[in-house]
Amino acid sequence: xxxxxxxxxxxxxxxxxxxxxxxxxxxxxxxxxxxxxxxxxxxxxxxxxxxxxxxxxxxxxxxxxxxxxxxxxxxxxxxxxxxxxxxxxxxxxxxxxxxxxxxxxxxxxxxxxxxxxxxxxxxxxxxxxxxxxxxxxxxxxxxxxxxxxxxxxxxxxxxxxxxxxxxxxxxxxxxxxxxxxxxxxxxxxxxxxxxxxxxxxxxxxxxxxxxxxxxxxxxxxxxxxxxxxxxxxxxxxxxxxxxxxxxxxxxxxxxxxx
Amino acid sequence: xxxxxxxxxxxxxxxxxxxxxxxxxxxxxxxxxxxxxxxxxxxxxxxxxxxxxxxxxxxxxxxxxxxxxxxxxxxxxxxxxxxxxxxxxxxxxxxxxxxxxxxxxxxxxxxxxxxxxxxxxxxxxxxxxxxxxxxxxxxxxxxxxxxxxxxxxxxxxxxxxxxxxxxxxxxxxxxxxxxxxxxxxxxxxxxxxxxxxxxxxxxxxxxxxxxxxxxxxxxxxxxxxxxxxxxxxxxxxxxxxxxxxxxxxxxxxxxxxxxxxxxxxxxxxxxxxxxxxxxxxxxxxxxxxxxxxxxxxxxxxxxxxx
Numbered sequence: 001x002x003x004x005x006x007x008x009x010x011x012x013x014x015x016x017x018x019x020x021x022x023x024x025x026x027x028x029x030x031x032x033x034x035x036x037x038x039x040x041x042x043x044x045x046x047x048x049x050x051x052x053x054x055x056x057x058x059x060x061x062x063x064x065x066x067x068x069x070x071x072x073x074x075x076x077x078x079x080x081x082x083x084x085x086x087x088x089x090x091x092x093x094x095x096x097x098x099x100x101x102x103x104x105x106x107x108x109x110x111x112x113x114x115x116x117x118x119x120x121x122x123x124x125x126x127x128x129x130x131x132x133x134x135x136x137x138x139x140x141x142x143x144x145x146x147x148x149x150x151x152x153x154x155x156x157x158x159x160x161x162x163x164x165x166x167x168x169x170x171x172x173x174x175x176x177x178x179x180x181x182x183x184x185x186x187x188x189x190x191x192x193x194x195x196x197x198x199x200x201x202x203x204x205x206x207x208x209x210x211x212x213x214x215x216x217x218x219x220x221x222x223x224x225x226x227x228x229x230x231x232x233x234x235x236x237x238x239x240x241x242x243x244x245x246x247x248x249x250x251x252x253x254x255x256x257x258x
Numbered sequence: 259x260x261x262x263x264x265x266x267x268x269x270x271x272x273x274x275x276x277x278x279x280x281x282x283x284x285x286x287x288x289x290x291x292x293x294x295x296x297x298x299x300x301x302x303x304x305x306x307x308x309x310x311x312x313x314x315x316x317x318x319x320x321x322x323x324x325x326x327x328x329x330x331x332x333x334x335x336x337x338x339x340x341x342x343x344x345x346x347x348x349x350x351x352x353x354x355x356x357x358x359x360x361x362x363x364x365x366x367x368x369x370x371x372x373x374x375x376x377x378x379x380x381x382x383x384x385x386x387x388x389x390x391x392x393x394x395x396x397x398x399x400x401x402x403x404x405x406x407x408x409x410x411x412x413x414x415x416x417x418x419x420x421x422x423x424x425x426x427x428x429x430x431x432x433x434x435x436x437x438x439x440x441x442x443x444x445x446x447x448x449x450x451x452x453x454x455x456x457x458x459x460x461x462x463x464x465x466x467x468x469x470x471x472x473x474x475x476x477x478x479x480x481x482x483x484x485x486x487x488x489x490x491x492x493x494x495x496x497x498x499x500x501x502x503x504x505x506x507x508x509x510x511x512x513x514x515x516x517x518x519x520x521x522x523x524x525x526x527x528x529x530x531x532x533x534x535x536x537x538x539x540x541x542x543x544x545x546x547x548x549x550x551x552x553x554x555x556x557x558x559x560x561x562x563x564x
Contacts, residue, residue, distance in 0.1 A: 010366060014362050021350075021354075025349050091345060091348070092341075092345035093347040095341050095343075096345075096358075098310070099311070101335050101363065102362060103331075257310065257311055257313055258272075
């Protein structure tokens, strides 16, 4: 491998390693806490609804589990890149990443890959504690993995954008509470959109998170609100769009290299 | 000698504030160069542009011939910067911090050099301590270590001794001096003018984004060379012929001299008048006088921001 390519690889790998080590050192808070939250959702909703509801012919608890896995994975992927960036911006330690010869594309890839890995870890954690209650079928595991990775990538890239844009923690919290939370909660985690009135079904179709969760759920049950191919196209296009925006921001030096 | 850092017509504005107003500067390889100026003069902005942390509105900067924008990978690999703010990553130990920093520059297995830096900066005992547990002075030294992990030929230190106690400051300078002797180019900004005077071979003084003086330290000192003779006398008052160059301050006469040759005639005048000299000392110009002199000389200029 030529020396330059080797150096590029190693700079990217080190930044990825640093980002993973960062959340892993506080994994109680970054992985443990969201797993517990998901478990609480499952306990409450399955207790309240299990006896009354079936979705796509699947028992409610089993239907809910993939939704919770994906929601937790997505929210934590966003939290990872955004909170890492805002923390190192506020404390000033981002300078250690800005001084070395790391390109904006390496920077982007390292933050997004770490976000995907945190999403995967949280997702697997949620799955492990919830299978005690109901073991969902796993009819097409490739779809499961593909949607988990692409979804984590979109959220990681959105986290990069939010982390660059926000100057203070409360601005980031606003981004999280008023955009990420509604998008994930209203995406069909807790219900099939077919149970919604026609108007809200149409609204849901403009939410890319709906396609992430619907495609992900297809991997478990082999049934979904829209076809997994449609979901893949929407999710893939969203990833490209958000990545292009994040890369353009990084390239311009917006707020990072003023 | 080849050029380590070339700065050509660099201008930078933050809104209506003109931080740099066309700065041009060449620093040769192996120099120990001082960048001085009051707060807000543009020193840190200039360093940010050199390090790629800020983008100039106009002009260009190179490190060892590599443009900091178009050839940023090479330029940044050749530059080590100790930032002014006391920043650290609270998740890691000192050794982890330095290993990660090495990795960013594409260097693996850097422990031998890391150990050497740690020893030189008196940090060996703290290698496995989390950054949060270090004192301010130790964090400052880790910042220096981070700037050196990739053995950069050009080292920029932005106020590196703020908050570092005297003993550690001496140790730090010994280390930086050694690096300079080994061929590293060192660029220093500091508020401690005696430090700059003792260390820097050449100095640029910035004011309101412009270089107002650029010369060797000895030339700058010579240009403002003014010896001052401080006297305490008794017996008779100060003889009339000396009054023109004298002022009195708390019972002490302060006489301005332009050269040491003038001491003898002054003493002879005093002797002839019958003065008894109680106390006498000669004060040499230091960089602080030069600095204040230059600031006053340039204070009548209109502000570049207006």
